[in-house]
Amino acid sequence: MNGYLIEAENLSYVYPDGTRGISKVSFKVAPGEAVALVGENGAGKSTLLQHLSGCLFATGGVVSVAGLPVIKENLPAVRRAAGMIFQNPDDQLFMPTVFDDVAFGLLNLGVGEGELEAMVLKALETVGIAHLRARPPYRLSQGEKRAAAIAAVVALEPEVLVMDEPTSNLDPRARRRLMRLLKTFDHAKIIATHDLDFALEICDxxxxxxxxxxxxxxxxxxxxxxxxLLERCNLETPPSMRGCPNCAR
Ligand SMILES: Nc1ncnc2c1ncn2[C@@H]1O[C@H](COP(=O)(O)OP(=O)(O)O)[C@@H](O)[C@H]1O
Ligand SMILES: [Mg+2]
Incomplete structure (x- = not known):
């Protein structure tokens, strides 16, 4: 590995129906960097992120994660290195309890029963939801679901966190709590978001x-x-940069 956690070169993807998802996208992400991916609806953010966890495979160009090209043969190692947190937590949480959801990925990695409980609890404590461990995920609030999905991913100790619209469906308090949590992580992060104030606060x-x-x-x-530039890309200057006194971040 040459020091970059993510390297995309001329990465392109055309959906089977012929729709262009992304075209000739090139960028690199170094360890510890926090990168926001912004753009209007349909710009290609989710398409791009799905290449980082091998949910989609490039139709042109190349992308590598932790030095490994994202191809079928490398999928287990790629998914270990890039922890993907989906836009909808319901796509990520499917076990009877929060504990089981976090345990699921660890068991898949071969973690033994002896260490399992401590590792699950550590991940739940990291995101501040150890008290929810016996709850069924589908009964949680949106903010709690988001935290459980993050716990399930950070438990696996990925090198880079990949998040798609993490603030969607969160109320202001849950959004704040999520920001505080993400600031405590020193993983590299790549975060697709339409919340430009969130991007300002979390991503350099x-x-x-x-x-x-x-x-x-x-x-x-x-x-x-x-x-x-923002206008051309159908984005708006974030409220906190407009000098609006009521628009606290
Ligand atoms: N499964 C799909 N089949 C065909 N086209 C798709 C599919 N998913 C997304 N697209 C198209 O790819 C483009 C990029 O979409 P997407 O990556 O979801 O954008 P964003 O996440 O920025 O809103 C859009 O034109 C969208 O309509
Ligand atoms: Mg999207």
Missing amino acids: RTIVIHEGTIAADGPTTEVFSKAD
Whole structure:
């Protein structure tokens, strides 16, 4: 590995029906970096993220995670390195209890019964939901579900966290709590979001994706101060940068 956790070069994907998902996307993510992926609906954010966990395979170009090309033969190692947190926690949580959901991935990795309980509890404590361990995931609030999905992923000790719209469906308090939690993680992160204030607070770097290609890649404050760029990409200057006194982050 040459030091980068993610390397995409001319990564392209065309859906089977001919729809262009992403085109010639190139970027690198170093350990510890937090990168926001922003863009209007349909820009290609989810398509891009799905390549990082091998849910989709490139139709053009290449992408590697932790030095491994994302191809079928490398899937177990790629998925170990890149922990994917889906947009909808219901796609991630399917066991009878929160404990079992976190245990599931660990058991798949071959963790023995002896260490299992301590590892599950550690992950639940990390995200602050140890008290929910015996609850069925489908009865949790959106914020609690999001936390459980994150626990299931961080338990596996990935090198990079990949998150698709983590603040969607969260109320302001749950959103704040999630921001506080993410700040405690030193994993590299790549986070697709339409919440530009969230991007400002969590990610030093932002990639703007527009119609499947990269329109900008740079320090978040710099990217968000380019009003013409944001307008061209159908994005709005985040409230906290508009000097609006009622728009606290
Ligand atoms: N399963 C699919 N089949 C065909 N086209 C798709 C599929 N999923 C997404 N697309 C298309 O790919 C493009 C990028 O979508 P997506 O990656 O979901 O965007 P975003 O996450 O930025 O909203 C859009 O034009 C979308 O309609
Ligand atoms: Mg999406």
